[in-house]
Amino acid sequence: MEILSDDMLLESYYTAVQLKLDPAFIRLLATEMQRRNLKPDLRLGA
Numbered sequence: 001m002e003i004l005s006d007d008m009l010l011e012s013y014y015t016a017v018q019l020k021l022d023p024a025f026i027r028l029l030a031t032e033m034q035r036r037n038l039k040p041d042l043r044l045g046a
Helices: 006-018 023-035
Strands: none
Touching: 006 023
């Protein structure tokens, strides 16, 4: 996960939620966002 930029991580999260991918994968992305102190913008579909 460390090789993903913050922007790519957020984009991956939004896309995973939009596509209704595996909840475990979405939680993995959310955990990494929390570790980086990133907040998803709920207006963007997350």
